[in-house]
Amino acid sequence: MPGNQNRHILLVEDTPEDALMISMLLGNFQFLQVELSQATTRAEAENFLKSDSPCDLILLDLSLPDSRPEETLTELLPLAAPRPVILLTASEDEDIALKAIQLGAQDFLFKGQFSRVRLEHAILYALERQQNVKELEVMRQALQLSNELQKQTLNALNQELDLARSIQRSLMPEAFMELPGLSIGFLFLPCGQVSGDLFDVTQLADGRTVVYIIDVVGHGMPAALMTTMAKLSLTKHLNTEIPLGESMLRVNSDLRAVLKKSRYITAFCGIYTADTKTFSYCQAGHPPACLIRNDSTAEWLESGAPPFGLFDELPFPVIDCQLNPGDRVHLYTDGISELQNDDGKMLGNTGLADLLRHCQNAGDEYSMHLLDHLSEFQGFTPRQDDLTMLYFEVK
Amino acid sequence: MIPRLDPARLDEIERTGGKELRRELVATFLQNINPRLSAISEAYASQDFITLARTAHSLKSAARWVGAIQLAEIARELEHRAEQKDFDLPELLATLSRELADTSTALAESEGR
Numbered sequence: 001m002p003g004n005q006n007r008h009i010l011l012v013e014d015t016p017e018d019a020l021m022i023s024m025l026l027g028n029f030q031f032l033q034v035e036l037s038q039a040t041t042r043a044e045a046e047n048f049l050k051s052d053s054p055c056d057l058i059l060l061d062l063s064l065p066d067s068r069p070e071e072t073l074t075e076l077l078p079l080a081a082p083r084p085v086i087l088l089t090a091s092e093d094e095d096i097a098l099k100a101i102q103l104g105a106q107d108f109l110f111k112g113q114f115s116r117v118r119l120e121h122a123i124l125y126a127l128e129r130q131q132n133v134k135e136l137e138v139m140r141q142a143l144q145l146s147n148e149l150q151k152q153t154l155n156a157l158n159q160e161l162d163l164a165r166s167i168q169r170s171l172m173p174e175a176f177m178e179l180p181g182l183s184i185g186f187l188f189l190p191c192g193q194v195s196g197d198l199f200d201v202t203q204l205a206d207g208r209t210v211v212y213i214i215d216v217v218g219h220g221m222p223a224a225l226m227t228t229m230a231k232l233s234l235t236k237h238l239n240t241e242i243p244l245g246e247s248m249l250r251v252n253s254d255l256r257a258v259l260k261k262s263r264y265i266t267a268f269c270g271i272y273t274a275d276t277k278t279f280s281y282c283q284a285g286h287p288p289a290c291l292i293r294n295d296s297t298a299e300w301l302e303s304g305a306p307p308f309g310l311f312d313e314l315p316f317p318v319i320d321c322q323l324n325p326g327d328r329v330h331l332y333t334d335g336i337s338e339l340q341n342d343d344g345k346m347l348g349n350t351g352l353a354d355l356l357r358h359c360q361n362a363g364d365e366y367s368m369h370l371l372d373h374l375s376e377f378q379g380f381t382p383r384q385d386d387l388t389m390l391y392f393e394v395k
Numbered sequence: 396m397i398p399r400l401d402p403a404r405l406d407e408i409e410r411t412g413g414k415e416l417r418r419e420l421v422a423t424f425l426q427n428i429n430p431r432l433s434a435i436s437e438a439y440a441s442q443d444f445i446t447l448a449r450t451a452h453s454l455k456s457a458a459r460w461v462g463a464i465q466l467a468e469i470a471r472e473l474e475h476r477a478e479q480k481d482f483d484l485p486e487l488l489a490t491l492s493r494e495l496a497d498t499s500t501a502l503a504e505s506e507g508r
Binding site for chain 2: 014015016017018020021024025028063064065068090092111112115116
């Protein structure tokens with residue numbers, strides 16, 4: 001602490017000899033210039049502390065004419081705060097001195113046992129500690145403010161995410177639907193608020209039904225935004241009379257421009273013609289669709305093409321599959337096939353086919369039943385990815 | 396036997412605060428002898444143990460400054476017994492009264508030089 005500072009000290013002391021000696025010591029300090037005020041009763045001390053009189057530190061004798069030592073402590077310490085209090089006490093009164101420390105006094109000195117140097121050091125240290133406490137308090141407040149700001153920012157972000165989630169959900173069909181020749185249902189359980197998965201169903205003017213599911217590599221908002229880009233392109237190119245393979249090439253070309261090779265999108269797209277019960281499909285780096293025939297045998301629908309966004313000229317082969325009433329086709333993302341159980345084992349294609357074979361419920365209940373089976377497999381293992389599936393059953 | 400006065404105490408005060416402080420301290424102490432004795436007697440008469448303990452406490456502290464060792468010890472015992480609400484004090488009070496008078500005389504003698 002730099003030398004020769006002016007400090008205002010209140011001495012609360014009723015024994016004239018003590019007051020005389022202590023004021024003498026205070027007047028002879030080496031580093032501190034003391035402006036001394038004195039009080040000889042608790043009432044005087046209280047009035048002084050409540051007034052605007054400058055006061056940096058209190059030297060306090062607990063034995064006062066109008067107050068018992070314990071009362072002096074409990075009444076004056078709160079009034080003194082945050083200014084440091086040093087107790088002046090007789091050596092026999094160590095117990096109450098220690099109690100005073102517990103109640104917030106900074107220090108105590110035994111009367112008759114301290115010198116000018118001891119007293120000055122005690123006062124310097126008490127003032128220094130007080131300064132540190134003040135600085136800590138300022139830092140604590142700054143930290144609290146910063147926490148508050150962060151909380152507000154986080155709240156705003158969460159609100160945006162909520163909005164984004166509802167917007168994204170509005171891009172996908174809500175509930176089970178009955179269309180001419182087929183019924184369609186969905187399972188959609190994103191891990192976070194927004195998802196990198198998306199699916200859709202559209203009926204073309206000629207009565208054919210377009211179904212697709214996509215999976216943008218990655219999670220969170222960037223992936224969610226990419227699903228929107230992909231949906232725009234798929235809607236534009238799949239809802240036309242042009243062959244499916246050509247539509248896929250055009251979608252790839254759109255997405256190549258947006259993704260710039262830094263990301264890719266996998267997809268499984270198909271068109272169902274109710275008249276002929278034909279399902280023409282095209283796979284773009286996506287897990288195969290699982291077909292459960294009406295006799296419960298499983299088949300995998302694969303066509304083998306790379307994901308959207310990686311290559312320019314590679315064709316998208318289209319395969320036609322003849323379906324029969326009662327056949328069920330499941331388009332899903334790898335969050336389902338890579339679901340892990342408590343033993344760390346993945347569901348896999350075989351597990352998924354088994355699971356789907358055992359789902360017998362019809363219509364709307366099918367997705368709930370499916371979810372029950374998936375949860376049963378998963379056990380207590382937390383999910384790492386979105387669970388997304390689109391399925392349809394041929395009437 | 397413990398000496399009545401420890402002259403080293405006042406000598407030390409003089410070294411730190413000067414002759415004037417020494418004189419002022421002794422004068423203050425001597426001026427307060429009678430008021431303190433009265434306060435102690437009155438407090439005892441009215442069984443006001445709080446005032447009795449506090450006055451004894453004050454006297455103890457003052458006596459220690461001027462080096463009145465025996466007086467400080469008697470005051471300490473009085474403070475302690477008053478805190479315990481010990482009513483049987485006539486003997487101690489008589490001793491205190493004698494010691495106050497003797498200390499006062501001794502101080503006046505040694506400091507009057």
